[in-house]
Amino acid sequence: MIPWVKIDIAKIPGADGELRLMRRGDEFSIKLGQNELMNSRLSGSEAALATLACKKIAAVKAPHLLIGGLGMGFTLRAALAVLGSKAKITVAELMPAVVAWARGPMKEIFADSLSDARTSIREVDVAEVIKSCPSTFDAILLDVDNGPEGLTRKANDGLYDPSGLKAARAALRPGGVLAVWSSGPNPAFSKRLNEAGFGVNEVRVRATGKGGGAHHIIWIAARASE
Secondary structure, eight states: OOOEEEEEEEOOOSOOOOOEEEEEEEEEEEETTTEEETTTTTTTTHHHHHHHHHHHHTTOSSOOEEEOTTTHHHHHHHHHSSSSOEEEEEESSHHHHHHHHTTTTTTTHHHTTSSTTEEEEOOOOHHHEEEEETOOOOEEEOOOSSSSSOOOOOOGGGTHHHHHHHHHHHHEEEEEEEEEESSOHHHHHHHHHHTTTEEEEEEEEESSSSSSSSSEEEEEEEOOOO
16 A cells, blocks of 8 residues: 655644645645545535535626635635636635645646636635625635634634624625535534524535545525625
8 A cells, every 4th residue: 555645744823733735646635633634535525615605606797706725626626617707716725835735746636726817816814805805705615624613723713603604794795605614514503604694505415525425514605685
């Protein structure tokens, strides 16, 4: 069996932990301690985050999406694949190292997604983008941390608490969608979404996208048209 090789380590801003980029042949893994946060062979649920959200805003001719968390680019590539030429996608990634990995060791996985004219990469906390851009986005896609309960960085919880959801709703245009990925269910978060004024659909998807792998959860939370 081909052994795993450590490619790089990056400290998580505002936290004690660090991410490790690992490679085994043509397979990549990003880990926090013993927890595997993502694997290049398991892209189904992250891709579904994009396709489900884009389906909800299909009638918008020139949609503007905000993706929180670049990761291995699964969500970005899936969005680019279904959106037209007039779309705009802003990706907010807090860790410069993750962007460097995308342009370096994992460039074959990302293909031309980072150079696509519709893509804009910002090395910034997605929470800052949300708070500074009222009524800007048709969809906000959050694949930050392990879901509504932080694993890598405690500050990420602020995206999913009542004030964070209020800010996300304000950053959406009428009829916009907040889509959130999670490694598992979270009834308390579903309740908070409803209390924040969203119409919520909770979707269970497989990690591989083909009927296999762990079950993950995606919330599709729609802001009502006004």
